[in-house]
Amino acid sequence: MIETTESTAGMSAKDVRYATWVTLFAWIFAVYDFILFGTLLPEIGRHEGWSTAFQAELATWIAVGTAVIALLVGPAVDRMGRRNGIILTVSGAAVCSALTAVGGGLGSLVLVLIRSLGGFGYAEQTVNATYLSELYASAPASVARRRGFLYSLVQGGWPIGALLAAALTAILLPHIGWQGCFIFAALPSLVIVVFARKLKESPQFVAHRLKHAQATAQNRDLHGLRGTLxxxxxxxxxxxxxxxxxxxxxxxxxxxxxxxxxxxxxxxxxxxxxxxxxxxxxxxxxxxxxxxxxxxxxxxxxxxxxxxxxxxxxxxxxxxxxxxxxxxxxxxxxxxxxxxxxxxxxxxxxxxxxxxxxxxxxxxxxxxxxxxxxxxxxxxxxxxxxxxxxxxxxxxxxxxxxxxxxxxxxxxxxxxxxxxxxxxxxxxxxxxxx
Missing domain, CATH: 1.20.1250.20 (MFS general substrate transporter like domains)
Incomplete structure (x- = not known):
């Protein structure tokens, strides 16, 4: 996929290629969890005796919680780094799946709180975009010229994850129930966490961290949500x-x-x-x-x-x-x-x-x-x-x-x-x- 030998600041072609594959699978399985809930909501509603209207209301509140969690992820990643941000979002998606299986039947309020953690999975795409935009930009010209196309391969994990959720649900639901489907969904994300630990931090964030103590007053003010405005x-x-x-x-x-x-x-x-x-x-x-x-x-x-x-x-x-x-x-x-x-x-x-x-x-x-x-x-x-x-x-x-x-x-x-x-x-x- 990447045919270069060495990129700037010690980032090799192998590092860039590895990062592309890890972020692709991280996004696929984040989407898998995200889509799985919508696919299984009618089954959960039938099990809990919820009406269609109540399920729609539940989905609305979960969307609000998802947006809040996703918003909080951004400032955290600007502090902890892109590599750790990917580990955070993938881990969050895994925890969300596992807790849904365990606590999904404890009532609507508990389910809303648990599924709000799906915001970690939703935020995976922006963390990927942040990380890869920096990584590809620091690579040689042969990669930088087609960075948008390379990223599209990663973002394409959305339809793959959606189809995976639909297909595996059809296969597994009759055998392990909706709780088992969520437990199964947590496993791949946990594997991705292990691979994500081997990612290298982006050169841009390394530069930002090294220069932080010497930043100008203007740059010190430009941080967090306030800095975006x-x-x-x-x-x-x-x-x-x-x-x-x-x-x-x-x-x-x-x-x-x-x-x-x-x-x-x-x-x-x-x-x-x-x-x-x-x-x-x-x-x-x-x-x-x-x-x-x-x-x-x-x-x-x-x-x-x-x-x-x-x-x-x-x-x-x-x-x-x-x-x-x-x-x-x-x-x-x-x-x-x-x-x-x-x-x-x-x-x-x-x-x-x-x-x-x-x-x-x-x-x-x-x-x-x-x-x-x-x-x-x-x-x-x-x-x-x-x-x-x-x-x-x-x-x-x-x-x-x-x-x-x-x-x-x-x-x-x-x-x-x-x-x-x-x-x-x-x-x-x-x-x-x-």
């Missing part, structure tokens, strides 16, 4: 956060609730929901690779804007298309391609947009807007539906329109230059180690 980073935080939040309206409506929207609007009966799941995740994976590659060619900000605006138009066309399976599925699949694919470029773009001192914090803050956007989309769609509107109208106003606007909004983010990430800090490493 100071100086030139304020615009970055506000624009990226708002775009992320709005785009998750589209994620909630067309990805999470996609089957519901299509069947209600076009009266299409999906006899096998697994086929739809496989199709959407396959399209999403191809989209990750495509936009990772495209971001390296035309710039990540441009690739994201292009994808999300096209996605909003395609989903609008899907909603108002004739009631025919062929056109509906074609427009839906293309919409997912342009909706999900840009996230490979987005998360890497976020990593390139913040300075080392608050890179993980900024990424976590922006990513935490996702679950909030999902909650707002759900509330808005529910309000319209309760007022007598159709899913067609609700999905348009709280799915397609916000998706299109998020593509326009991302254009307001400052352009991140890959050269800004490594060069001055790596020079400091060499001077400090001399």
């Amino acid at each position: 100071q100086g030139p980073t304020r615009r970055t935080t506000l624009v990226l956060g708002a775009a992320f939040l709005l785009n998750w309206f589209g994620i909630q409506v067309f990805s999470v609730l996609g089957t519901t929207v299509i069947t209600d609007v076009h009266h299409v009966s999906f006899e096998n929901s697994l086929v739809v799941l496989i199709l959407s995740n396959l399209v999403g994976y191809i989209g990750y690779l495509a936009f990772g590659f495209l971001g390296d060619r035309i710039g990540r900000r441009n690739a994201i804007a292009l994808g999300w605006t096209i996605s909003g138009l395609l989903f609008t066309a899907m909603l108002y298309a004739p009631h025919s399976l062929g056109p509906v599925m074609a427009l839906y699949s293309l919409g997912l391609f342009f909706l999900i694919g840009p996230y490979a470029a987005l998360l890497f773009f976020i990593g390139e947009s913040f300075p080392t001192t608050i890179r993980a914090t900024g990424g976590a803050l922006v990513a935490a807007m996702g679950p909030i956007g999902a909650i707002l989309a759900g509330l808005g769609a529910t309000y319209l539906l309760n007022s007598g509107a159709t899913w067609q109208l609700a999905a348009f106003y709280f799915g397609a329109v916000p998706c299109f606007v998020s593509g326009l909004l991302i254009c307001g983010a400052p352009k991140a230059s890959p050269q800004d990430v490594p060069s001055p800090e790596l020079g400091d490493v060499k001077e400090s180690l001399a």
Whole structure:
């Protein structure tokens, strides 16, 4: 995957390759736990006697807890380091799975508290983006030129983890029950923790740590959540956060609730929901690779804007298309391609947009807007539906329109230059180690 011999500040091609594989599997199994709960919630609800409405309310509160935990991970990673951050998030995902099996049947409040720890798994993607954006930027030019595509391979762990959760649940649930499925999910993450301990810290964080005692007063002030809203980073935080939040309206409506929207609007009966799941995740994976590659060619900000605006138009066309399976599925699949694919470029773009001192914090803050956007989309769609509107109208106003606007909004983010990430800090490493 990486064909170089030695990178800056003692980071070899072998180190970079090893980090790529570890972060890929860390993300796959973090997603596995994250998706597994949604897959098994109906089974848990049946076991506990919870109504469908109560399960939806439970999922909303868990989304809030997930956002809070994910937000707290960022500042922690900016203090403890990227390597330790990966160990933290993977361990958190494993603990969340294990505790769900043990305490998931102790009542709704306990379940909300336990599943909120899923925020560690959700935060894995931003920690990966922070770590790899620094690692790839410090590598030789042959790697740096295609860093976006390499990261897309890692971010592609989302559909792999989702499919793994669906497939293994279908196989294991009849034999070991829902508690056993969560215990099984914890095991791979514990193995990844062992491998993660062998990761090398990124050169940029090493530079930051070595220079910390000699930092200027301005740099000392630029830390934590407060630092993301100071100086030139304020615009970055506000624009990226708002775009992320709005785009998750589209994620909630067309990805999470996609089957519901299509069947209600076009009266299409999906006899096998697994086929739809496989199709959407396959399209999403191809989209990750495509936009990772495209971001390296035309710039990540441009690739994201292009994808999300096209996605909003395609989903609008899907909603108002004739009631025919062929056109509906074609427009839906293309919409997912342009909706999900840009996230490979987005998360890497976020990593390139913040300075080392608050890179993980900024990424976590922006990513935490996702679950909030999902909650707002759900509330808005529910309000319209309760007022007598159709899913067609609700999905348009709280799915397609916000998706299109998020593509326009991302254009307001400052352009991140890959050269800004490594060069001055790596020079400091060499001077400090001399």
